Every structure is written in C-alpha cells, then in structure tokens.
Amino acid sequence: MALNATWYDAATGSAPPADAGGRGGTVAPGDVVQNVAGVDVAYDRSGRWCAAAAAILSWPHLRVVGEAVRLGPVEAPYRPGDLAAREAGPILGALRDVAPPPDLVLVDGHGLAHPRRRGLACAVGEGIRVPTVGVAKEPLVGRWAPPLSARGAWAPVQDQGEMVGAVVRTRADVKPVFVSVGWGLTLTEAIRWILRLSPRYRLPEPLRAAHAWAGQALRKAPALTNAVLCD
DNA sequence: GCGACAG
DNA sequence: ATCTTGTCGC
Numbered sequence: 063m064a065l066n067a068t069w070y071d072a073a074t075g076s077a078p079p080a081d082a083g084g085r086g087g088t089v090a091p092g093d094v095v096q097n098v099a100g101v102d103v104a105y106d107r108s109g110r111w112c113a114a115a116a117a118i119l120s121w122p123h124l125r126v127v128g129e130a131v132r133l134g135p136v137e138a139p140y141r142p143g144d145l146a147a148r149e150a151g152p153i154l155g156a157l158r159d160v161a162p163p164p165d166l167v168l169v170d171g172h173g174l175a176h177p178r179r180r181g182l183a184c185a186v187g188e189g190i191r192v193p194t195v196g197v198a199k200e201p202l203v204g205r206w207a208p209p210l211s212a213r214g215a216w217a218p219v220q221d222q223g224e225m226v227g228a229v230v231r232t233r234a235d236v237k238p239v240f241v242s243v244g245w246g247l248t249l250t251e252a253i254r255w256i257l258r259l260s261p262r263y264r265l266p267e268p269l270r271a272a273h274a275w276a277g278q279a280l281r282k283a284p285a286l287t288n289a290v291l292c293d
Numbered sequence: 294g295c296g297a298c299a300g
Numbered sequence: 301a302t303c304t305t306g307t308c309g310c
Contacts, residue, residue, distance in 0.1 A: 142298035202299045
C-alpha cells in the first residue's frame with residue numbers, strides 16, 4: 063500500500079505541507095508499505111536494566127515477520143519531555159538489528175506533540191530516516207475536545223496555536239490514544255495508519271507485539287543479562 | 294511562585 | 301515504566 067507521504071523538495075523550494083509540522087517528509091511518492099515496526103522499551107524493578115524491542119509486522123496481514131531485542135543498562139533517568147535521551151539509543155539499536163527493514167515505524171510516545179516539537183518519535187525517525195508515528199497513551203501538551211465514541215473518531219490536539227497531533231479513538235467507547243507525526247509523513251497519513259493497524263485493540267498491533275517482546279525478554283533472561291553486563 | 298509532567 | 305488476581309462482559 064502506498065504511504066502517500068508528501069514530498070518536500072528543498073532544492074526547488076516547494077513548501078512543506080501544512081500538517082507536516084513545518085518539517086517536510088523525504089519519502090518518495092509511490093513508496094509501498096510492506097513491513098511496519100513497533101518499538102517499545104521495558105524496565106526491570108531496580109530500574110537499572112532495560113530491554114528495547116522492535117517487532118516487524120507484515121502489511122496487511124499483520125503477521126509478526128521479525129523481531130529484535132536489545133538488553134542493556136539504563137543510561138538516563140526519566141524526565142518528562144526528554145524521553146529521547148533515555149530510549150532513543152536502545153530503540154535505534156534494536157531497529158538496526160531487526161529484519162526485514164521496516165517502511166514505517168510506530169513509537170511508544172509522542173512525536174511533534176511535545177513542548178519543543180522534539181518527542182521520542184522524532185528522534186527515532188531522524189535516526190533511521192524512515193517515517194515514524196508517535197502513539198502515546200497519555201497527553202503531554204496541548205488542548206483538545208474529546209472525540210466521538212465511535213472507532214475512527216478523532217480530534218485535533220493544539221498547542222501554542224499549532225496543530226501538533228490528534229486524539230484518536232482506535233476502539234469504540236475506549237480511551238483514545240494520542241497520535242502525532244514523528245518524521246516523514248503527514249498527520250493525516252499517521253492517523254490513517256494507526257487506525258488500520260489497530261483493528262481490534264486500543265493500541266496498534268506492532269506496538270502490542272513490541273511491548274510483549276520487551277517484557278518477556280526482560281523477565282526471561284535476567285540471569286543472562288546479569289552475567290553478561292555485570293561480570 | 295504553582296501546577297503539570299510521554300515512558 | 302514497575303509492583304499484581306480476579307473479574308465483569310462481549
């Protein structure tokens with residue numbers, strides 16, 4: 063399926079799309095999405111170790127066709143607004159190892175819906191140069207009106223006079239998720255992809271798969287992690 | 294100064 | 301994020 067991302071040609075000076083957050087995509091028109099990645103990071107109780115997972119699902123079958131998990135020490139404390147410093151490194155590491163390479167990446171967190179328009183999804187996209195969408199379970203900035211209760215309903219999230227994302231109802235009568243552009247595509251496309259990738263649950267399948275992988279990797283190999291990283 | 298604050 | 305079983309409902 064075509065990604066339909068908007069092309070911004072810096073050379074010719076054509077203007078970036080209004081909903082690209084002032085940052086044009088660099089994905090060539092006609093690109094087809096065959097593999098979608100979901101990335102997530104899990105932490106152990108002590109808060110010393112973490113597992114970053116990248117799950118690759120085929121489109122449109124949504125079958126898991128690849129996965130990679132990177133275990134390592136937590137390098138930065140949690141700071142609202144600075145998640146990238148804590149998770150971008152591990153996530154990019156997992157994405158570098160996973161196969162097949164994704165055409166679209168879903169990130170657990172915000173993209174442009176961030177105080178400085180530099181959420182985790184933006185950092186991941188700039189790192190791999192592949193379109194990314196930020197999907198957060200909780201708001202970080204902005205104001206919005208609650209979307210209708212039907213699946214597919216959504217409302218814009220505005221902050222400082224800018225539309226930085228959307229509140230999307232991926233499942234009827236269930237708390238909506240916050241969607242924002244990470245890198246390389248428009249908000250409209252981001253919303254459509256999130257809905258297509260969330261046929262049954264609140265969160266899109268790629269993120270559910272990544273969450274599961276990260277979690278099980280962390281509690282399934284604590285001894286291994288300890289042996290490799292401590293001695 | 295006070296409150297809010299993704300994962 | 302993480303600590304955690306059962307339970308109500310489709």
